[in-house]
Amino acid sequence: MEQEVIESEMILPTHLRFKKVQMHEKYPKGQARGRHWKHLKQIIQAENYQNYPADEPNYVNIESPPSMHPRKQICDITGFEAPYSDPRTHLRYANTEVFKVIRSLPNEYVQRYLALRNAAVVLK
Amino acid sequence: MAPPISELAFGVDVAFSYKYNQQLGICNGNGLAVCSGFTTSHVIPFINGEPVYEACCRTNVGGYHVTDYLKQLLSLKYPHHMQRLTWEKVEDLKMEHCYITQDYASEVRLFQKGTKEAEEKTRCWQLPWTPTPVEEPPSEEEIARKAALKERQGQRLREMAEAKRSSKINELENELKGLEFLIQQLRHVNENDIPAFLAETGYVSKQEIESAIIKTSQSLRKAKGEQDEIEEKPEISNSEKYTLIDIPDNMLTPEQVKEKKRQLFLKTTSEGRQRAKQKRFEEELERERRNKEDEQRRLENPELYMEQLRVKYKDLSEKVEQRKRLKTNGNENNNVSGGVGRGERLNAAQKERMRLLTTAAFDRGKGEDTFGIKDEDWQLYKKMSKDNDDEDEGPNEDEAELARVASKLREIDPSFFPKSDASSSGTEPSRFHPLTKEDFQILIGVERFRCPEILFHPNLIGIEQVGLDEMAGVSIQRLQPKSQSLEESNSLTNSILITGGSCLFPGISERLEAGIRMIRPSGTPIRVLIASDAVFDAWLGAASFASTMHFQRQVFNKTDYYEKGEDWLRRYQLKCMSLARHGRRKTGFGTSTKGSNWNWNRNRNHKNIRI
Numbered sequence: 212m213e214q215e216v217i218e219s220e221m222i223l224p225t226h227l228r229f230k231k232v233q234m235h236e237k238y239p240k241g242q243a244r245g246r247h248w249k250h251l252k253q254i255i256q257a258e259n260y261q262n263y264p265a266d267e268p269n270y271v272n273i274e275s276p277p278s279m280h281p282r283k284q285i286c287d288i289t290g291f292e293a294p295y296s297d298p299r300t301h302l303r304y305a306n307t308e309v310f311k312v313i314r315s316l317p318n319e320y321v322q323r324y325l326a327l328r329n330a331a332v333v334l335k
Numbered sequence: 336m337a338p339p340i341s342e343l344a345f346g347v348d349v350a351f352s353y354k355y356n357q358q359l360g361i362c363n364g365n366g367l368a369v370c371s372g373f374t375t376s377h378v379i380p381f382i383n384g385e386p387v388y389e390a391c392c393r394t395n396v397g398g399y400h401v402t403d404y405l406k407q408l409l410s411l412k413y414p415h416h417m418q419r420l421t422w423e424k425v426e427d428l429k430m431e432h433c434y435i436t437q438d439y440a441s442e443v444r445l446f447q448k449g450t451k452e453a454e455e456k457t458r459c460w461q462l463p464w465t466p467t468p469v470e471e472p473p474s475e476e477e478i479a480r481k482a483a484l485k486e487r488q489g490q491r492l493r494e495m496a497e498a499k500r501s502s503k504i505n506e507l508e509n510e511l512k513g514l515e516f517l518i519q520q521l522r523h524v525n526e527n528d529i530p531a532f533l534a535e536t537g538y539v540s541k542q543e544i545e546s547a548i549i550k551t552s553q554s555l556r557k558a559k560g561e562q563d564e565i566e567e568k569p570e571i572s573n574s575e576k577y578t579l580i581d582i583p584d585n586m587l588t589p590e591q592v593k594e595k596k597r598q599l600f601l602k603t604t605s606e607g608r609q610r611a612k613q614k615r616f617e618e619e620l621e622r623e624r625r626n627k628e629d630e631q632r633r634l635e636n637p638e639l640y641m642e643q644l645r646v647k648y649k650d651l652s653e654k655v656e657q658r659k660r661l662k663t664n665g666n667e668n669n670n671v672s673g674g675v676g677r678g679e680r681l682n683a684a685q686k687e688r689m690r691l692l693t694t695a696a697f698d699r700g701k702g703e704d705t706f707g708i709k710d711e712d713w714q715l716y717k718k719m720s721k722d723n724d725d726e727d728e729g730p731n732e733d734e735a736e737l738a739r740v741a742s743k744l745r746e747i748d749p750s751f752f753p754k755s756d757a758s759s760s761g762t763e764p765s766r767f768h769p770l771t772k773e774d775f776q777i778l779i780g781v782e783r784f785r786c787p788e789i790l791f792h793p794n795l796i797g798i799e800q801v802g803l804d805e806m807a808g809v810s811i812q813r814l815q816p817k818s819q820s821l822e823e824s825n826s827l828t829n830s831i832l833i834t835g836g837s838c839l840f841p842g843i844s845e846r847l848e849a850g851i852r853m854i855r856p857s858g859t860p861i862r863v864l865i866a867s868d869a870v871f872d873a874w875l876g877a878a879s880f881a882s883t884m885h886f887q888r889q890v891f892n893k894t895d896y897y898e899k900g901e902d903w904l905r906r907y908q909l910k911c912m913s914l915a916r917h918g919r920r921k922t923g924f925g926t927s928t929k930g931s932n933w934n935w936n937r938n939r940n941h942k943n944i945r946i
Contacts, residue, residue, distance in 0.1 A: 266389070277800060
């Protein structure tokens with residue numbers, strides 16, 4: 212059985228009485244990949260939303276637009292208002308003490324802080 | 336035997352939730368449903384009790400993001416306790432402690448100033464911690480016992496050493512006696528019989544016996560602890576030792592020349608040693624003298640002296656620091672690029688070398704090659720070679736002086752604390768002092784309202800979409816072309832229902848009201864209502880819908896599926912969604928939970944229908 216199915220046994224009982232064909236009969240143990248579980252991105256892509264009329268609401272076009280308000284800049288470490296930004300690490304900081312902390316941070320932590328606001332350098 | 340499920344219907348949880356609350360009389364027919372779920376947040380306007388999906392909007396921020404943000408922030412703040420910060424625990428922390436502020440900027444300023452109010456708002460999570468047992472100083476009795484034991488052991492060792500020594504002395508004396516006896520006997524023996532006589536004893540000649548006597552007596556003296564003066568001897572015989580040195584080479588045989596060379600070498604080394612000894616002695620004297628002077632000055636005016644020393648220490652340490660800095664990143668001014676690249680890790684000399692190498696590498700074929708015309712050109716290779724690094728300078732004079740001053744200061748000034756030690760202990764204090772209660776605390780201050788703030792400002796976590804308050808505005812705006820009347824939009828804002836798990840943060844309704852008031856024209860009536868059961872009312876709404884009479888007409892059954900196929904199903908839902916809020920028939924286990932809102936996708940339907 213697939214990993215997902217095994218894990219889902221926590222919520223799904225193995226034997227469902229209303230089913231004519233039980234899960235374990237359909238996908239016996241050892242048989243590879245009976246069913247593919249798609250994730251959201253795949254489903255959206257398969258749906259071809261661009262082919263649907265634009266005035267009809269669907270998953271893609273109900274997304275909200277970017278904000279019109281001036282964006283808030285907060286210190287990445289402390290959460291205070293951040294007037295400054297460090298050119299080396301690209302982290303925003305509130306004052307000199309935080310700056311000292313930033314400069315002593317190892318690169319891994321800098322990247323994790325940046326990843327929090329989706330600004331980390333992603334190597335592909 | 337459970338009945339087989341032959342029909343089903345799909346619905347939007349926000350709609351169920353709104354209808355359920357409308358049934359309870361909490362919200363009106365016209366209104367806005369603001370739902371903040373686990374992974375997404377939705378706003379759906381309702382007109383005459385029907386959702387208007389054309390005007391709804393979704394932002395991909397929800398409770399999941401709040402928890403994740405909190406988890407990441409805390410584990411970055413407390414890397415040592417990362418294991419403690421499990422998802423479940425952080426979710427608990429979020430539910431128990433997070434709140435939404437009316438104004439983020441002013442609230443955070445409280446914390447920045449470190450006011451008492453902020454201190455009260457900071458929550459502390461004390462992790463389980465057992466203090467390391469303090470070692471009790473051993474009692475007097477214990478000390479005495481240990482000392483006695485040690486003394487006994489020492490005594491035994493001493494006795495053993497003494498016994499060994501006396502036995503050795505005894506042995507040596509016996510040997511000496513034997514040898515002397517041998518010599519005496521030799522005197523009586525005939526000159527010709529000596530070899531035969533000695534053959535029995537193992538010695539070859541009389542001289543050998545004599546030298547053996549000397550050796551034995553020397554070691555005997557040593558064993559008895561007498562001072563032997565052998566060390567002095569070679570120095571006395573200096574002139575005899577190096578007999579060949581003053582004789583010119585051409586008067587000597589080849590062996591003698593070799594010998595002469597050896598002697599020369601020996602002489603120079605020993606002289607060098609002598610000189611070094613002399614120098615050390617002089618330095619010692621000099622230091623003594625300086626110390627004495629210092630002492631005198633200190634006695635004359637202790638405070639002035641200390642002050643002078645401090646100033647000197649400061650100057651020197653600055654000087655040394657600067658030199659170090661220069662060495663590690665040469666010309667800081669040129670380094671505007673600010674990258675954490677390779678360049679910054681090299682010191683000045685290494686950088687210069689890299690520069691030379693790169694220019695040499697890329698210089699080919701650029702104009703005329705004039706390299707080598709001038710002699711200086713060849714110096715380049717010298718600079719390039721690695722040996723040229725002045726790494727092995729060793730501690731220079733300043734550093735030595737600094738160490739001296741520091742040691743002096745440490746002696747006389749109790750408040751003195753060497754700088755380098757201070758800086759190194761400052762970065763890792765945990766290594767030096769034992770862990771205290773405070774090291775096992777997780778403080779949650781700003782995080783308490785920083786994390787839920789992302790619901791209103793998703794750009795804080797890099798999601799470029801509007802927050803909850805603006806979403807309401809967007810939704811009303813999307814509705815505008817359909818209904819122009821101001822009254823209608825006023826009636827919308829007069830009944831804003833917030834539902835979904837993430838609306839349980841304290842302060843959310845006030846904040847949402849303030850946010851929407853900023854967007855809407857002044858004088859607009861705004862009423863924010865909290866759902867009766869924010870987490871389960873979608874399910875309750877679906878259940879109550881499924882039990883109504885007209886539910887039978889809304890369902891989709893197996894025949895429909897075989898007749899019309901899955902595409903039809905999708906269109907059916909979009910068209911009929913506003914007419915009906917569906918539920919699963921005879922549901923024992925629920926409809927969608929909060930968050931998985933638009934569960935109308937084809938795949939999902941497919942799966943369910945195949946049942």
